[in-house]
Structure formats: C-alpha cells, structure tokens
Amino acid sequence: MSEVLDDGTNLFQATMEAAQVGIFVMGEGRFIYVNPFMRALFGYSEEEFQTTVGPYELVVAEEHPIVDQQLARRAAGIPGQAYELTGRRKDGSTFTMSVLGMPARFGKLSVSVGTVLDVTDRKAAESRIRELADFDPLTGLPNRRLLHDRVEQMIAAAEREGGSAALMFLDIDHFKRVNDSLGHSVGDELLCALAQRYAGVVRKVDTLARLGGDEFIVLLPEVTAAAAADVARRVLEIAAAPFSVGGHALTITPSIGISLYPQDGKDIDTLLKNADTAMYKAKDLGRNTFQFYSSEMNMATLERLMMESNLRHALTASEFELHYQPLVSLANGEIVGVEALIRWRHPDLGVIMPDRFISVAEDTGMINPIGDWVLFEACRQAQAWIDEGLALQTMAVNVAPVQFRQAGFVEMVAGALGTTGLAAERLELELTERTVMHDAEFTLGTLSALNRMGVSLSLDDFGTGYSSLAYLKRFPVGKLKIDRSFIMDLERDADDRAIASTIVSMGRNLRLTVLAEGVETAEQLTLLRSMGCGMVQGYYFSRPVDALRMTELLRSQPFLHEN
Numbered sequence: 001m002s003e004v005l006d007d008g009t010n011l012f013q014a015t016m017e018a019a020q021v022g023i024f025v026m027g028e029g030r031f032i033y034v035n036p037f038m039r040a041l042f043g044y045s046e047e048e049f050q051t052t053v054g055p056y057e058l059v060v061a062e063e064h065p066i067v068d069q070q071l072a073r074r075a076a077g078i079p080g081q082a083y084e085l086t087g088r089r090k091d092g093s094t095f096t097m098s099v100l101g102m103p104a105r106f107g108k109l110s111v112s113v114g115t116v117l118d119v120t121d122r123k124a125a126e127s128r129i130r131e132l133a134d135f136d137p138l139t140g141l142p143n144r145r146l147l148h149d150r151v152e153q154m155i156a157a158a159e160r161e162g163g164s165a166a167l168m169f170l171d172i173d174h175f176k177r178v179n180d181s182l183g184h185s186v187g188d189e190l191l192c193a194l195a196q197r198y199a200g201v202v203r204k205v206d207t208l209a210r211l212g213g214d215e216f217i218v219l220l221p222e223v224t225a226a227a228a229a230d231v232a233r234r235v236l237e238i239a240a241a242p243f244s245v246g247g248h249a250l251t252i253t254p255s256i257g258i259s260l261y262p263q264d265g266k267d268i269d270t271l272l273k274n275a276d277t278a279m280y281k282a283k284d285l286g287r288n289t290f291q292f293y294s295s296e297m298n299m300a301t302l303e304r305l306m307m308e309s310n311l312r313h314a315l316t317a318s319e320f321e322l323h324y325q326p327l328v329s330l331a332n333g334e335i336v337g338v339e340a341l342i343r344w345r346h347p348d349l350g351v352i353m354p355d356r357f358i359s360v361a362e363d364t365g366m367i368n369p370i371g372d373w374v375l376f377e378a379c380r381q382a383q384a385w386i387d388e389g390l391a392l393q394t395m396a397v398n399v400a401p402v403q404f405r406q407a408g409f410v411e412m413v414a415g416a417l418g419t420t421g422l423a424a425e426r427l428e429l430e431l432t433e434r435t436v437m438h439d440a441e442f443t444l445g446t447l448s449a450l451n452r453m454g455v456s457l458s459l460d461d462f463g464t465g466y467s468s469l470a471y472l473k474r475f476p477v478g479k480l481k482i483d484r485s486f487i488m489d490l491e492r493d494a495d496d497r498a499i500a501s502t503i504v505s506m507g508r509n510l511r512l513t514v515l516a517e518g519v520e521t522a523e524q525l526t527l528l529r530s531m532g533c534g535m536v537q538g539y540y541f542s543r544p545v546d547a548l549r550m551t552e553l554l555r556s557q558p559f560l561h562e563n
C-alpha cells in the first residue's frame, strides 16, 4: 500500500520504519498505511491491516462511540487534538494510547494521518505522582495535603449550610519505644495495621489521614460533640487489642484530642492546633483517653457518656428509687395525693437528680423501660398505702414525651394497674403542655383511651408552652399545674400574679382542678388561696421524701391546720 504515497526516493519508507511511534494513514474508514511500529504495537500483520483490521478492532468496545465521533470530525476536515483511548491488541490485552489524527489530502484523495502512542507507563507514573502528592506512601491514607483540601471543602459546605464538624488528633503513646527497641520496619508494620483498624471505625464521609510519624487525623463532618466522643471511644477500644507484627505481640494506646468546628476554630490550622493541644491534655491525664479542646465540652460529654453507659445497668441493678411529694388541698390542708419523682442512687456518685439523666434516657430510648418501672413502682406503692388504710386519692406520675408516644403505652398503663391492683381512678398521669400539644390529634386518641380506663390526666408546667384553648376543651384533662416559674416571684411580680390568677379562673371556668407547683412561702400560699387555687405542692409543705417518710406524712396529715 505504500506505493500510493511513495515519491520514489525511499525516504518516506525509511522514516516510517525507523519511527518509534505508531503512524497510520486512513481513508474512507480503513487503513491505507500502517507503519511497522504500529503493526508491532497491536500485533497485527500488514496484510491484516489491509484486509480485516479497521479502527474499531483496535479499541475496546465501550469506546467505539469515541471512534465514531473522531472519524466523523476528520471526514469533516476538522483537525484533531490528542485524545486517550483504551487500545486493544490482537491477543486481547489492552493498554492506554494517545491518538492524534489530522485531515490531509494526497492528490484527490482525502485522508486522515495520525499517530498512536502507548502511554500506559506515562499514565502509571502520573498516577503515582498524584498518589505521592496526596497519599501517605506507607499506609495509603490521605496525607496532610489532601487532608487540607478535604477540611477546606468541609468548611465551605459547613459555612453554606451552617453545619458542624470535629477534627480528631490521634497520637500513639510511646511509639518511639517501638521503633527504638524493635526497629523501624516493625514500627512501620504497626502503623499500617493500626491505620487499618482506625479505618474500620470511621464512616465513608469521614477522612482518616496520616500527618506523618505516629500522628493520624480523623475529620468527621456533620457530627455533634457527643458523636465525636463516641468515635473517640471506639478508636480507643479497637486500638486496645494486641497487634501481631514481626513476630511480636504489641499492645499500644492512643491519646486523642478533639477540636470542634466552628467553636474551636474556623480554619484548618486553628482546628489542628487546638486538637493537638487537646491531645497533649489527654497525655497529661495519663494517656489512652480523649479530650476536647474546650474543658466544658469534656465535662458535659463525659458526664453524658457516663450516664449513657450506666443507665441500662442502673435499672437491672435496682439503683432507681421513687421519692414522693405531697399534693395538698387548699380547702382543708389535707394531703390528698402524692407525686412520684425518680431518683438514681449511683453506687459511686450518690443520688443523681432526674434533671441530669432523664434527657439522656430519652435520647437513648432508655426512658421507656425506666418509665415503665416508675409507673409500676408508683402503682405498687400507692396500693400498699391504700391497703394500710391511708387516705390516698391520687398517685401522680410524670410521663416523658417519648414514653407517651411509644406503641403500647395505654396497654402498659393497664398492665401496671392490673398487676398492682390499683384502681385506675387513683392514677394521674402528668404530661407537659408541650407533650400534649406536639401532635394534638394523636394525643387526643391516647388521652381518650386512658380516660376511658378511668385514669386522670394533668397538664404539667402549665403556662410555659402554648396550649390551644380549643384542644384544652377537647382533651380529657382534669388538672392544670401552674408552673413553678410563675409562683417563685408571686409576691414581687405583678405579671406572675396576673398569669397565676388567669390560669386559676380559666381552670375554674373549664371545671378543671388547678394546682400551683413550687410553693415555698406563706405569702405565696395566701395569694394563691385568695385567687381561689384548689391545690398546692412545694417545699413550704415538704420536699420530695422517701416512701417511709411519706408514709408518716400520710398518717399524720400535718398540714390539716394550715387551712
């Protein structure tokens, strides 16, 4: 086929044969000329190129549309630019090639002249360079440069969407000793094994990077402090099991520092610096632990973690107990009921008040079994007092929102009453205004079912949320408890007096009992009585007391003379 182009000097032939690049001439979609280098590159003979092998045979099937496109452009006389394709040899093996085709004319013949280069090695080298630029060669993890990019991306997204993040600085305690005593290759192996374990703890969206030496970073986008603490705890756990490296069983511990975006820094350098400072705090505290940069976060998170891990145990270890506070009738000073209030008697920490653990119990789902226990225990105690002949009309029990909305709540209440023998009319469930108004139609169904059973319902913390008066009329509620915040300054604050008095009148008009919470002084009592409030509860009469003391109060009825 070379005769078509040969000017008779053999110069063309010699040049083509010496070229270390594939050169081809194509016309009407088939090869007119292919130089020896190109024939060797693809493994086809000159004859095969002349007869059966066209451009499609030289490229993997998925890239045929690109071939179509390029052929069309050359046919239209459009000059080409080098592009990359996956070449396919006669033996089926593939390689990356760079192809450049140009439209040309030889006499009357319109052709396309092109070159083909095998760029497989160059591509591999480029990717290796990229890898070296972005990844740590020992562990294959992102390096400082790539971490920098990821943090910047995270900050840009968080600024747009108001998100949060945590940056965790992990440093192996006494790593130098491993290198010094067992050599660097054992140290390197240990780092790789540790990196693999760390990788098992983080999510896909997180970045685990190695800064160098024994320093690793974990970037956790979209996490709360508690979730970051949870990850840190898991990192400590997974690092604890011994490593088997170079024939040695090695046990290591990390120290972890955590900085939070945006409160501890709004750029990578500040976040890294503060996480590093926190990591040193962790080392100072004896190592194998984590620390937040800000100390308040440590206290809050540690307390929460302690609560979370101890709450479940507390129930089975019978660490909860109920205290009771009298509900006093203003008509005659009689203790007509009691409110059951949970206490956690922790073996090391002493008595923990509900404000410190109820929200944790709600978040972890533990509120359901705890709430069930409270209900059962309160019913049992109420029936025990009644069996003793004590006049107890009402046992009031607090119900958390999550507990109220759990499936089977009504059945659980029925079960507690059935097991303990307490009459439903003696049980009063206290729900906050917010719980009740959250999903009013759902609430209405549950309240009605409880009401049909004979259980009374009371609206706790009344005045702090916002009740729809229309719903208030429809809900089968029997009592409003004026929130303590309105009673606290009753003597001094005219607004509080107006609010309390309005709630009392509204309750009376709706035929509801009104109870004022948090009564601490005789003056408050006098004011509430003048407003026509029906019931009171507060330290003025008694703090919450244990069952034994409450038995004495119920027996002695010491406030009858307060009337």
Ligand SMILES: Nc1nc2c(ncn2[C@@H]2O[C@H](COP(=O)(O)O[C@H]3[C@@H](O)[C@H](n4cnc5c(=O)[nH]c(N)nc54)O[C@@H]3COP(=O)(O)O)[C@@H](O)[C@H]2O)c(=O)[nH]1
Pocket: 325, 339, 340, 341, 342, 353, 354, 355, 358, 371, 374, 398, 399, 400, 430, 460, 461, 484, 517, 518, 519, 520, 537, 538, 539, 540, 544
């Ligand atoms: N879901 C559940 N919530 C519960 C349960 N037990 C208690 N709680 C809720 O925890 C909050 C704090 O309760 P506690 O520390 O027991 O405080 C109660 C009283 O001690 C306090 N009180 C009563 N009188 C006074 C007073 O004169 N002054 C004053 N400073 N405090 C007083 O009020 C709390 C009772 O409040 P309330 O329930 O609104 O009637 C509290 O929100 C409890 O509801 C439980 O078993 N489950």
